Amino acid sequence: MEEERKIILRAKKDIKAFNYLYEKYFPRIFNYVNMRVQNRDITEEIVSNVFYKAMKKLYLFKFQKIPFSAWLYRISISEISNYFRKEKKHSKLNQNLYIEKSIYKSVDMGNTPSYEFIYKYIRMLNITDQEIITLRYFDKKSFEEISQIMNIKENTARVRLHRSLKKLQSLIPEQEWKNENRRIS
Secondary structure (H helix, E strand, C coil), X not given: CHHHHHHHHHHXXXXXXXXXXXXXXXXXXXXXXXXXXXXXXXXXXXXXXXXXXXXXXXXXXXXXXXXXXXXXXXXXXXXXXXXXXXXXXXXXXXXXXXXXXXXXXXXXCCCCCCHHHHHHHHCCCCHHHHHHHHHHHHCCCCHHHHHHHHCCCHHHHHHHHHHHHHHHHHHCCHHHHHHHHHHHC
């Protein structure tokens, strides 16, 4: 943590030092964004924007409030929201919008259905519900990390996740859920 603090301080003065932060956090941010948008080209564009904005606004980062990784996730969430807003406007104009399947075919969630099966239902949830489910189950973030990323209290994160999962469960037809559970058992 202290080493990263020194690197961030150095990067605020010498942008070449930002490369370390980029190398360290790129895989995590890329995977998170890709889980959300499910399109490699769009993921690359969003992640590029995330790191460009982080580099450009690094002087605004304060150490005492949140970890650097949480700050990057916040920027990612904002960029993903911008993308979905633009996509929504675009899809009204073009109903034949194609969204490619993810290069990540499934995510290990133990005895729960695969990500492929559940993704279409997650996309039906509001953005906040999508984010908290993705952070918890696909990025494997702790409630403490989620609270820092989403700028909420830890107990609030737990309650929101519970409510989001209830909403998700209500979207999935019972027979489809049973069939999927049978398939993975």
